[in-house]
Amino acid sequence: MxxxxxxxxxxxxxxxxxxxxxxxxxxxxxxxxxxxxxxxxxxxxxxxxxxxxxxxxxxxxxxxxxxxxxxxxxxxxxxxxxxxxxxxxxxxxxxxxxxxxxxxxxxxxxxxxxxxxxxxxxxxxxxxxxxxxxxxxxxxxxxxxxxxxxxxxxxxxxxxxxxxxxxxxxxxxxxxxxxxxxxxxxxxxxxxxxxxxxxxxxxxxxxxxxxxxxxxxxxxxxxxxxxxxxxxxxxxxxxxxxxxxxxxxxxDLGSFEAVYCVHEKDERGNAVDGEYITPDGSNNLILSDRLVSTIGLSDIAVVDTPDVLMICSKNQSQKIGGITELLKAKNDSRVVSHTTVHRPWGTYTTLMCGGTYLIKRLVIHPHKRISLQYHNHRSEHWVVVSGNAEVTNGDTVRVVHTGESTFIPVGCVHRLANASDDRLEVIEVQNGDLLSEEDIVRLGDDWERIK
Missing domain, CATH: 3.90.550.10 (Spore Coat Polysaccharide Biosynthesis Protein SpsA; Chain A)
Incomplete structure (x- = not known):
């Protein structure tokens, strides 16, 4: 069949x-x-x-x-x-x-x-x-x-x-x-x-x-x-x-109330993925990577992610579409992506963002590489924190080891590759007046993403 x-x-x-x-x-x-x-x-x-x-x-x-x-x-x-x-x-x-x-x-x-x-x-x-x-x-x-x-x-x-x-x-x-x-x-x-x-x-x-x-x-x-x-x-x-x-x-897990129904629960009827303390809370859904504490609250859903905290009555969770519509109307990128974004080569996680700087953690899967590219509005500083990076920087190709770093000037053609069987983790610090995915000019790509 x-x-x-x-x-x-x-x-x-x-x-x-x-x-x-x-x-x-x-x-x-x-x-x-x-x-x-x-x-x-x-x-x-x-x-x-x-x-x-x-x-x-x-x-x-x-x-x-x-x-x-x-x-x-x-x-x-x-x-x-x-x-x-x-x-x-x-x-x-x-x-x-x-x-x-x-x-x-x-x-x-x-x-x-x-x-x-x-x-x-x-x-x-x-x-x-x-x-x-x-x-x-x-x-x-x-x-x-x-x-x-x-x-x-x-x-x-x-x-x-x-x-x-x-x-x-x-x-x-x-x-x-x-x-x-x-x-x-x-x-x-x-x-x-x-x-x-x-x-x-x-x-x-x-x-x-x-x-x-x-x-x-x-x-x-x-x-x-x-x-x-x-x-x-x-x-x-x-x-x-x-x-x-x-x-x-x-x-069909169409709401957080549905998620609560199928989740394991403690003696007070709380469904918890993470850490939760309360003197009186019951029948709550708690999804968070950090400690959540409540007083005097029951029958609620608390969903905590690195960039968005959502709190609602469980029986109102079917209305969350209204929140996403408000975000779409504001053209807010948080309705599209988490702080961790998946790419065919691995992931990047936004750690900190300022007016002229952006700090990310890049994870490159074994034997994968980002596109050959350059930026018109930003420079990049790469620090290898785990693994060994094969770095193309202009006309130079070299291996940058754990604890070492390299600088990519504005307009310089570059690529980051992981030629090993182990995961590669890099901290990327961007500086410039346009810090977005729009400032990527791809010259070569393993996944045909060249526009």
Whole structure:
């Protein structure tokens, strides 16, 4: 079976943990693996690495490749020219798979969900694969509580291992959610299974504009296709939809309240990642790298990052999108990036910023190097604090060892490389009147980032 993993989201519903350049699917919220890496591991239960197709965007290409390398896996990576929601993303990958195998069965997973991998999960996927001969199959989570943050699926007539879908329901209010729970409705998990033949035929009938768009190459296809979800574009229009109930722990982690629900808690109901002291606080979510203390506060979320502190009532955390919109309106870069920014060669972390100076910590992965470049508005001073740096400085190439430094004048062509098997760490001090990524003129780059 083939697997499509949707990993193109820029979601900031978990801001400030999640930023558009490093969204929640790439964050290690639970354990040492990100949600994306956990999705890859789920996909490997049914697919070989070359049968897995990851749909992401150009901004996250190197994050995907880096996280695949961390778990020693190589998969197919498809880059969307722009985001057009789930139906075009699934169509893009399905067309590619169909070219390779017209009889393919395909499982579609989201990269940002937390799912308990049990025999129940495995059996449900196998049941879905059997039904996929004749239906587009969706998987419905058996609810444990009324919830207003999820869509619901109403079951129809029984099938072998599942049901025909009677109706899809929007996110309800609490009274309606209680009614749905009592009547046996299922949560819509956004997980699908189908044969490429059935999917393409149903799309031809229900979404002909999307189908027609993908008769062209991806650049042209994304210019032509409407922006539409698989729910609105296909599932609500076709009669051949089945649902397989899945009684597993599942969470789409769409808010900090959702994160709290699945996090381990202490005797007072506090979910803590970090250090927290309180004489009276209960049912709080605390995520911080430093000591957090509260007095007289319960049922709150405290999310502390190096550049942003967010505090809210847990039951208001669904409104965090309003904060990100305010930041976007101010063109504030903090909605885009953390203080640590990931690059294909490693990371840089902003340590201190002044009017005419900027101090960063660069980490260069083994056998990687930054682009060959120069700056028109700043000089740079590099101090090697760990490892050995191969430094191009004008016409000179030399190795700078731990504890040594070098100076890069304004306008001088330079490059920093790590030729060893160990991590290279460098402190960079910039001086000038323009201290931004805009002041980089690339002359050579291993990742084709030359404009």
């Amino acid at each position: 083939y697997t499509i993993i949707l990993a193109g989201g820029f979601g900031t519903r978990l801001f400030p943990l999640s930023r558009s350049s490093y969204p929640k699917q790439f964050i290690s919220l639970f354990g040492d693996r990100s949600l994306f890496q956990k999705a890859i591991q789920r996909a490997l239960l049914f697919s070989k690495p070359d049968e897995i197709y990851i749909v992401t965007n150009k901004d996250h290409k190197f994050l995907v490749e880096d996280q695949l390398q961390q778990i020693h896996t190589s998969c197919n990576v498809l880059l969307e020219p722009c985001g057009k929601n789930t139906l075009p993303a699934i169509m893009y990958a399905t067309v590619k798979i169909n070219e390779k195998d017209p009889d393919a069965k395909i499982l579609v997973l989201s990269s940002d969900q937390l799912i308990e991998e049990t025999d129940v999960y495995n059996d449900a996927v196998k049941t879905g694969a059997n039904l996929a001969e004749n239906y587009i199959v969706t998987f419905g989570i058996v609810p444990t509580t009324p919830h207003t943050g999820y869509g619901y699926i109403q079951k129809g007539s029984a099938l072998t291992g599942g049901y025909k879908v009677s109706a899809f329901k929007e996110k309800p209010d609490m009274e309606t959610a209680k009614k749905y729970l009592a009547e046996g409705y299922l949560w819509n998990a956004g997980i699908f299974c189908f044969s490429s033949k059935v999917f393409l035929e149903e799309c031809r009938k229900a979404a002909p504009d999307v189908t027609e768009a993908f008769t062209h190459d991806e650049e042209r296809a994304y210019a032509l296709t409407p922006k539409i979800s698989i729910d609105y574009g296909l599932l609500e229009k076709t009669k051949d939809v089945a649902v397989v109930p899945m009684s597993v722990k599942w969470n």
